[in-house]
Amino acid sequence: MGELKFLSLQGISRIKELPRSIGMLKKLVVLDLKDCYNLEELSEDISSLTKLRYLDISNCYLLGKMPKELSALSELQVFKGFIIGDPQRKNLGTLEDLKRLKMLKKLTIIATRNDFPTPEDLGTFLELEALQNLTIAWGVQPKDAEAGKSSKLGPSLHGKSTESSGRELTEKLNLKKLDLQCFPYSTPTWLTPDILPKLEKLYIRGGNFTTLKKGTWNVKALRLKYLSGMKTNWRELKESFPGLDYLERVKCPGITLCPCDENGVWQKPKT
Template identity: 40%
Template sequence: MANMKHLEVLQLGRWLHGSQKHHIEVRNEGFLKELKSQKNLKYLSLRGMSGISNLLNILQLERLETLDLKACHNLETLPNDISSLRNLRHLNLSDCYLLDKMPRGIEKLTELQELKGFVIGSHTKTACTISDLRNLEKLKQLSIHIASKAVVKEREFEGLKEMSALEYLKISWGTTETSYCDIEIILPPNLKKLHVKRIPENSIPEWLKPGKLPLVLNEL
């Protein structure tokens, strides 16, 4: 790969997005060191690869626009200086079940248009919050997972109302505790698609009632 100086697209993970039969496991993430010479790489997929616990070796890929890490089940942390990937437009962290927080620096990825798998976990002092994302003026798609025993800051979801470019929003809950039903969510004004999953309540919360929904919403 060191001789491939013009490589722009690299798919190392699953080709079939929903296939569980296609399993890829690596001993460690050491092989990612070989990517440091790929200065032109714009698309990198490690989708469904087991055995990767950190991503420090990809921070030199400054031209990267798409990073697909969906279902990297051993991924525990994201680099604190992820902001060095300043051209990143699409970041997929869905089904990375060991991630328990988002590092500060994501809010500096000002070219982001799609962010899937944003986790609200138990750590808040060094974690990126929903409110921090309000400066991502190009963000059109966002999926949020509220983890079990998550610490949700007061008025954290109010930042959504300032995200005028956001058109698709998904919120899922990984807890059954009814205390999380009191979270006040103010939806973005131009939201067209809203997906909610596993709300820990038997009745519809106030923010989800018809009078509270954006007028341009066409899918719920």
């Protein structure tokens, strides 16, 4: 199968690991492992897939760590399901290992630590110059016993790390789309229009998020869902998002006076 370019094992729940021979598929461009619920480990031989452009390991809930060898996938453009785990665990791949992926355009992260992103993490995002689409989901913990004991999730981390993150990040991110899910703290100081001047789509779903930093955003599409603590109104949103074309507001009782339809959607009238 040396000429194979596309391999999808999506949804095959009995797969626990990939064979080492996966590294022999030198021409593989797409590897889809989404929904392989019992996959426990990614072989380090994945580093041999140097032509890989698309890797999806999302919804693989037993994966407790990432191999550091992922840094060898220099042509990777889309990576879904990268796990941010406990930095104290040995031989654990970290976000910093992705710095060499200069072609990475889309990244989906599962964060099992509430202190993510740290100042170091934000610095890594700056080095991923091609990155335009970033999704971060917090609070999904691996079912690995060792990881479960060592992961430090808790309200004591809320806000503390974000203050230092905001002070230390002064450069601008190139992101055009940012999707934050189950946000663990209320007001991240790094989420500002000055740091994200190119952002066109901002989605915030669930969690403890309450406040967006004031400023003038260039965002055109804004989706706010299941944010029980966020309080604002239509006038304030229009002041912060003057170029808004699309708003979706779902189960956000504190966001008031928005001219949304029965589905919680407002769209700018066409002229």
